[in-house]
Amino acid sequence: MGLCGILLSRRFLNIIISMQFFIVSALINFFSFSLFVYDLSYWDKSFILFAFISIYLFLFMVVFYNYSKQTNIYWLDVMADYRLFQSGKSDWWGDEKDDTA
Amino acid sequence: MTLLSQLDKICPFYSCGVLLPAIIVAVFFGLSKRKSAKTFVLLLSAASIIAAIFFNIYSYISKGAFSDYLFSFNLLEAAQVSFILFAAFNILIFITAHNFYRDNFIQLLIIFLLTVLVSIFFIASNNFIMIFVSLVLFSTGVFQVVTVVNSNAGAGQIKSASEYIVKNDILRFFLGSAFSMLLLFSGFSLIFGASDFKSFLQIIESDKIDSALLKTGLLIIFAAVFSYLFMFPLHSAYIRLLKKCESTTPYIIWFLYFPAGIFLFLKLRNVFFNFADRGSFYHAIFLTVAATVTVIGGNIGAVKTTSVRRILSFIFMANMGMLFLGLGLYSAKILDGPTLTWLFIVNLFLTALSYFPVFAIFNFVEKKADSDSIKNISGLARDNKIIGACLIIILASFAGMFATAGYISRVYMIKPFFNFIVNGESLYEGAVSGAGNILAYSGVALAVIAWAFLAVNIARIIIILVKKPQQEKKYIFPKFYYIYLIIYMLIALWIGVAGLLEMYGSGIYITGYSLLNINF
Numbered sequence: 001m002g003l004c005g006i007l008l009s010r011r012f013l014n015i016i017i018s019m020q021f022f023i024v025s026a027l028i029n030f031f032s033f034s035l036f037v038y039d040l041s042y043w044d045k046s047f048i049l050f051a052f053i054s055i056y057l058f059l060f061m062v063v064f065y066n067y068s069k070q071t072n073i074y075w076l077d078v079m080a081d082y083r084l085f086q087s088g089k090s091d092w093w094g095d096e097k098d099d100t101a
Numbered sequence: 102m103t104l105l106s107q108l109d110k111i112c113p114f115y116s117c118g119v120l121l122p123a124i125i126v127a128v129f130f131g132l133s134k135r136k137s138a139k140t141f142v143l144l145l146s147a148a149s150i151i152a153a154i155f156f157n158i159y160s161y162i163s164k165g166a167f168s169d170y171l172f173s174f175n176l177l178e179a180a181q182v183s184f185i186l187f188a189a190f191n192i193l194i195f196i197t198a199h200n201f202y203r204d205n206f207i208q209l210l211i212i213f214l215l216t217v218l219v220s221i222f223f224i225a226s227n228n229f230i231m232i233f234v235s236l237v238l239f240s241t242g243v244f245q246v247v248t249v250v251n252s253n254a255g256a257g258q259i260k261s262a263s264e265y266i267v268k269n270d271i272l273r274f275f276l277g278s279a280f281s282m283l284l285l286f287s288g289f290s291l292i293f294g295a296s297d298f299k300s301f302l303q304i305i306e307s308d309k310i311d312s313a314l315l316k317t318g319l320l321i322i323f324a325a326v327f328s329y330l331f332m333f334p335l336h337s338a339y340i341r342l343l344k345k346c347e348s349t350t351p352y353i354i355w356f357l358y359f360p361a362g363i364f365l366f367l368k369l370r371n372v373f374f375n376f377a378d379r380g381s382f383y384h385a386i387f388l389t390v391a392a393t394v395t396v397i398g399g400n401i402g403a404v405k406t407t408s409v410r411r412i413l414s415f416i417f418m419a420n421m422g423m424l425f426l427g428l429g430l431y432s433a434k435i436l437d438g439p440t441l442t443w444l445f446i447v448n449l450f451l452t453a454l455s456y457f458p459v460f461a462i463f464n465f466v467e468k469k470a471d472s473d474s475i476k477n478i479s480g481l482a483r484d485n486k487i488i489g490a491c492l493i494i495i496l497a498s499f500a501g502m503f504a505t506a507g508y509i510s511r512v513y514m515i516k517p518f519f520n521f522i523v524n525g526e527s528l529y530e531g532a533v534s535g536a537g538n539i540l541a542y543s544g545v546a547l548a549v550i551a552w553a554f555l556a557v558n559i560a561r562i563i564i565i566l567v568k569k570p571q572q573e574k575k576y577i578f579p580k581f582y583y584i585y586l587i588i589y590m591l592i593a594l595w596i597g598v599a600g601l602l603e604m605y606g607s608g609i610y611i612t613g614y615s616l617l618n619i620n621f
Contacts, residue, residue, distance in 0.1 A: 006280055015276055022283045029290035037294065044293060047230050051286055054237035058282065061241055062275055065248050069268050071259040080269055084277045087337040092402045096344055096411065 010081045012066055019059065113167045113174040115156035116182060117221055123149035124214045127207060134204045142207050143197055146214055150193065154186045173227035177621040180446050181224045181364050184453070188356035189217045191457045195349050200250060209249050216242030216357065224364055227300050229289050232368065236361060237282050243358045244275045251347045263345070270342040277331065277338050284325035291318030301368060305375050319372060326369070329362040332425065333398035336418055343414045348464050351410065355417055356453055363424070367445060370438070377432045385540055389429035393547050395422030400554040404561070409463045409473045413456065416558055420452055423514070423551050430514065433544045440513060442621040447510045454506060455499035458589040462492060462582060469576055480570030488578055491586035493563050498593040500559035501552060506593045509600035509616065514548040
């Protein structure tokens with residue numbers, strides 16, 4: 001779900017939510033391995049603590065930047081396309097297509 | 102207790118020990134808008150970066166390698182830190198040139214120095230937690246620097262469509278980067294499932310290296326590196342951002358952001374070597390084909406466009422594709438591990454030595470002409486002979502011209518092929534008869550084609566530089582550009598001659614060290 005959401009969504013919020021799914025999936029991995037494979041492990045807890053602080057700081061900054069820089073130009077908001085790896089012909093052949101056209 | 106014994110405690114982070122006081126002092130001037138305060142902080146930052154380069158090299162030479170639970174510092178890490186600090190010094194020059202009169206200039210410098218500081222921690226990191234956390238914090242720092250230089254200070258509202266598009270491109274780029282971090286997180290979680298590994302070194306030494314879970318985790322981590330570097334065909338966000346962003350941003354992306362991805366791969370290199378050594382014949386084919394797609398994709402993109410920024414961005418991507426091709430050549434048993442590592446580091450330095458001066462000039466022209474069309478540089482070498490000559494030599498060096506710095510790097514990709522022809526040395530062992538050599542021939546042929554393709558792209562720029570312009574338009578460059586270009590041209594020639602003397606067995610090391618036998 002997370003992967004599909006990140007790769008296919010064009011809306012900013014959808015991508016951010018999909019990223020949460022991705023984080024949760026890794027979290028489940030860590031905790032389930034810790035529970036069933038190792039009797040007592042502090043490694044996963046330390047990893048998750050530090051990883052969460054850093055990755056959420058990064059994501060928070062990205063979200064903050066998005067919402068702190070707003071515009072009143074309605075059609076720009078509607079047309080915004082955040083698909084991460086979407087590649088059109090103009091991305092590799094010839095000059096770039098004008099985004100505002 | 103003497104000062105030296107105190108310093109021993111921070112080994113190998115002497116460079117950080119120099120950068121951190123500069124940041125702390127700069128914080129006291131953080132809100133100042135006075136020109137004198139900006140000049141003071143700027144000089145302090147420049148001096149701290151230069152001192153950090155010196156102390157980084159000094160600490161490695163005097164104290165040697167270092168390793169503990171969290172960090173590992175060898176010659177490779179010392180070279181990487183030197184590269185980042187060298188790039189940081191150059192970026193500082195351009196940040197100053199384009200942003201000195203901004204109100205938040207000092208804040209920008211503080212964020213920039215902090216990002217450089219974190220990058221040093223990332224380079225030295227050895228433990229999974231440290232690798233992940235420092236890489237994410239480093240990306241956060243790069244994101245902050247990029248957003249600050251692309252924002253109008255104090256203006257919350259976006260006033261134009263073009264500004265909005267740049268914002269979206271920045272978001273798209275860094276969401277891609279965040280995705281890579283999440284892949285990395287996911288990969289580490291699977292590795293944890295395979296065994297209680299805490300560093301990549303433990304993986305190689307373990308008997309669980311063939312565990313399916315471990316392999317999956319490592320595969321995801323390699324995918325994270327691929328995605329982090331925005332390799333073809335995932336490059337859309339990178340190309341779009343670099344076309345429209347502020348002038349300093351390309352330097353930051355090329356020489357702060359991307360090297361981190363390459364350094365991450367270099368941390369994984371022994372794992373890659375292990376798998377490649379035991380890997381199948383098809384593994385080598387896959388890597389070679391993937392590298393070919395990247396190199397051709399990058400070069401074709403550069404051929405078809407008339408935008409200088411896009412040309413340089415595509416060539417940068419194609420150049421990274423050549424490193425990728427190096428992995429294919431390793432899998433095909435044409436290159437050995439130390440040579441491949443050497444090639445990665447040398448290629449990085451070569452790219453920086455070429456891109457900093459070239460983009461500085463093109464950027465100056467872009468500002469004057471208010472367009473980044475390649476037509477603006479038409480006839481530049483005729484009007485400004487010194488600038489033109491320096492540019493041509495630097496570009497030719499990047500393409501791999503004989504007796505320049507680029508030649509040393511490029512020739513290593515095809516040298517084994519010459520050894521095969523001259524000495525009859527075998528290229529590939531262990532594959533079904535005949536097939537191995539065909540793969541090796543293909544790999545080397547692709548390396549030659551990639552080189553030729555790159556040379557054609559560079560030749561195109563050089564031809565436009567020297568051809569007669571359709572309309573007379575002269576650019577008067579400040580003295581700084583002349584000095585900057587001449588220094589880089591002399592470095593390209595100096596390293597080129599030093600490499601040649603060494604390559605052809607003269608035994609003379611005019612750089613003081615053997616350039617070709619550095620064993621990382």
